[in-house]
Amino acid sequence: xxxxxxxxxxxxxxxxxxxxxxxxxxxxxxxxxxxxxxxxxxxxxxxxxxxxxxxxxxxxxxxxxxxxxxxxxxxxxxxxxxxxxxxxxxxxxxxxxxxxxxxxxxxxxxxxxxxxxxxxxxxxxxxxxxxxxxxxxxxxxxxxxxxxxxxxxxxxxxxxxxxxxxxxxxxxxxxxxxxxxxxxxxxxxxxxxxxxxxxxxxxxxxxxxxxxxxxxxxxxxxxxxxxxxxxxxxxxxxxxxxxxxxxxxxxxxxxxxxxxxxxxxxxxxxxxxxxxxxxxxxxx
Numbered sequence: 001x002x003x004x005x006x007x008x009x010x011x012x013x014x015x016x017x018x019x020x021x022x023x024x025x026x027x028x029x030x031x032x033x034x035x036x037x038x039x040x041x042x043x044x045x046x047x048x049x050x051x052x053x054x055x056x057x058x059x060x061x062x063x064x065x066x067x068x069x070x071x072x073x074x075x076x077x078x079x080x081x082x083x084x085x086x087x088x089x090x091x092x093x094x095x096x097x098x099x100x101x102x103x104x105x106x107x108x109x110x111x112x113x114x115x116x117x118x119x120x121x122x123x124x125x126x127x128x129x130x131x132x133x134x135x136x137x138x139x140x141x142x143x144x145x146x147x148x149x150x151x152x153x154x155x156x157x158x159x160x161x162x163x164x165x166x167x168x169x170x171x172x173x174x175x176x177x178x179x180x181x182x183x184x185x186x187x188x189x190x191x192x193x194x195x196x197x198x199x200x201x202x203x204x205x206x207x208x209x210x211x212x213x214x215x216x217x218x219x220x221x222x223x224x225x226x227x228x229x230x231x232x233x234x235x236x237x238x239x240x241x242x243x244x245x246x247x248x249x250x251x252x253x254x255x256x257x258x259x260x261x262x263x264x265x266x267x268x269x270x271x272x273x274x275x276x277x278x279x280x281x282x283x284x
Contacts, residue, residue, distance in 0.1 A: 006077035008085065008105045010098060012117015015089045015220070016195030018049045024115045026050045032084035034076050036061035036069070038097055042088050061085065066097045070104050077110045089220075090120055095139045095165055120194055121163050124222035127201050128161075128189035130264055131226065135161040141174055148174065152181040159227040166221045168192075175210035178225060182206060185269035187226040187260075193219040205270070229267025238276035241266065245277055 009028055014020045029035065029047055033056045037043035040060050047054060061069055077083055085092045085101060091114070092098030105112050125132045138155065141148045141164060155162060166174050171190070178188070184207030192200045198219065202212060206225070241262060248258035259277060263270040 005080040006110050007082045008073075008077055008101065008110055008112045009082065009115060010092045010102070010112070011084055011086045011115040012091045012119065013046060013086050013089055014195070015118045015120050015123070016193065016199070018046075020118045020195060021046075021050060022115055022117045025117065026052050028084050028115055029054055029086075031082070032056045033081040034059065034073065034083045036073055036083060036085045036101070038062045038087040043086060046086075056082075056084075061097055061101070063097060066100055070100050073101055074104045074108055074110070077105055078108055090118060091116075094119070094121065094137070118195065120165070120191075120220070120222045123194050124189070124191040124224050125161065125163060127191055127194075128224035129203055129260070130161050130187060130189060130224055132161060134159070134227075135163060137163045140165050140167075141177075143170065145173070145177070148177050149181060152177055156181055157228045161227050162225040164223040164225070166223055168217050168219060168221055171217050171221055171223075172210065172213040174223070175206060175213050178223075179206040179210050182225065182228070184210075185271075187264050187270070189224045190217070191222040191224065192217065194222065196220075226264055226267070238279065241273050241276040242280045245273065 009032065011025055011028055012022060013025065029050065029052045032054065035043065035054055035056055035058045037058060037060060039062065040058055043058065059069065061073070073083055085098055087096035087098065090096065093102060102112055121137050125135060136158065141151055178186070184205060186206045188204070188206050188209055190202045190209055190213070192202070202209060244262045244265070245255065245258045248261060249255055253261070255277070259273045260270055263273045266273070
């Protein structure tokens with residue numbers, strides 16, 4: 001089949017700091033035949049900040065009209081248009097509108113490409129201090145308590161690091177549910193307002209984080225949770241834990257950070273590693 005001349009461009013947009021906009025974004029905004037935006041008002045603010053005047057037609061494309069508008073945009077693509085898809089922040093399709101349009105474009109053999117940009121998922125992972133070699137993105141949890149617990153139980157034994165988005169007013173309930181299902185001592189990080197003026201990364205055990213969030217938290221939230229510990233990890237020899245901490249200290253880490261890192265590696269509570277180190281010190 002001969003490819004269609006149109007192109008669908010998925011454009012990553014800043015998640016906070018406008019200076020993070022990729023250089024290609026301005027060019028695509030200026031030259032696209034059609035811009036499909038999750039929020040046209042936010043798009044206007046973005047183009048003004050970048051000093052861009054779009055020459056193409058601007059249409060809204062959000063959760064409420066995604067199903068109805070997709071065929072219209074596919075028709076434009078099949079006809080040869082360059083359609084740019086942008087969401088409020090981050091990469092389209094990642095917990096944002098886009099998947100339906102991509103799938104429909106692929107079905108029609110339309111070329112799909114992307115302008116890589118900021119990602120709250122990857123930024124939070126990098127800042128979390130948790131293992132990032134293997135991870136899975138779980139998006140938003142259900143709002144209803146029972147459904148939320150069911151979803152969490154489905155991944156209770158998942159070994160990979162877990163990443164979630166959450167609304168600030170539900171964060172305390174979500175962290176409490178995670179502590180209930182995963183255990184209060186499971187390591188996690190709450191990343192708030194990433195790349196913005198009041199960026200904050202709160203690291204700790206789920207029980208501690210749930211208590212902190214009960215006081216109220218504002219802003220855009222991404223939660224990173226360490227994976228389930230390896231079977232039998234709690235039976236690791238205390239001497240091995242101490243050796244791992246000492247190796248990290250020899251490499252320049254402070255003892256507190258070394259203990260936390262070894263606990264994450266082993267998938268056990270930080271206090272277990274701390275107790276082993278204290279006991280070893282008393283026995284020398």
